[in-house]
Amino acid sequence: MKKIKNIIFDYGNVIFEIDFRITQESLKQLGIPNIETFFGHSGHHNLFNELETGAITPAQFRDGIREIAQNSELTDQQIDAAWNSLLIGVLPETHNVLLEAKKNYRTFLLSNTNQIHYDYIMDYLQKEHNVPNNDHLFEKTYYSQLMKFRKPHVEIFEQVIKENNLNPAETLFIDDTPGHLEGAKKAGLQTLLMTEKPENLGTFLKSNGILI
Structure with missing residues (x-):
């Protein structure tokens, strides 16, 4: 890598x-x-x-x-x-991992989601974590229903790259779906398949050389 x-x-x-x-x-x-x-x-x-x-x-x-x-x-x-019922939750420790990663990298969120799930998640984050959204965890957040594209469409990756002036060769995309990684590769991104549960995100990042 x-x-x-x-x-x-x-x-x-x-x-x-x-x-x-x-x-x-x-x-x-x-x-x-x-x-x-x-x-x-x-x-x-x-x-x-x-x-x-x-x-x-x-x-x-x-x-x-x-x-x-x-x-x-x-x-x-x-x-x-x-x-x-698809949506289980997120641990405070996972948010802490993301905040640590943000100190060392420019970090972004790119999610295939929809308005029903988005509304539920924002309500959940406010009730369970006392934050209004995910904005504090990343430089910028991207949601498919607002972008009018979804992964693995190459256009969704290209939009994130262009809007933030990213060098694809220096940018890592992490997803749990192999097909989504293929779309990211077409946009020139480095990719990493998530093989752990979200509760183990910190360990997973460290094992793949990410500084947190």
Whole structure:
């Protein structure tokens, strides 16, 4: 690995713990068929891509869930609860690791997310960590639903690089999804696959030569 000056972090299962299996079961309980192909870590229905790129609104997403579940009686609250069951949480120690990394590198957050999850996470951070958002942990934060692109689209990486005048060869991207790393490589970034749980982020960074 060449000398690193900048780090772009993914959020889910790098910093904030998520669990696809819980959400699969929750969506299944709503009446969603073929749940393994409908929503999974390695692939999912295009409804999620559209939500994550801001192509559809949360209301349109919920209507899509009702249509696929063939149940028009599902409430917004039921759908949101099932969808947000993906989100487990983040430890204070993980935030401390990010603050330490920020002292030695220019750090950024790049997350495939959506308005429903974003609103839930911001509320969670305020209640559990007494902070309004993730802004204090990074130089800048990027969320796919606001950028209108999602990983692994090369355009999303190129936007972060351009807006912050980053040298891709000196920039490391960390994600838990191999396919996302391929998009980052196309943009010239160095990449690292997260193979630990978020609670072990500090150990993982140190073992890969990152100064914290």
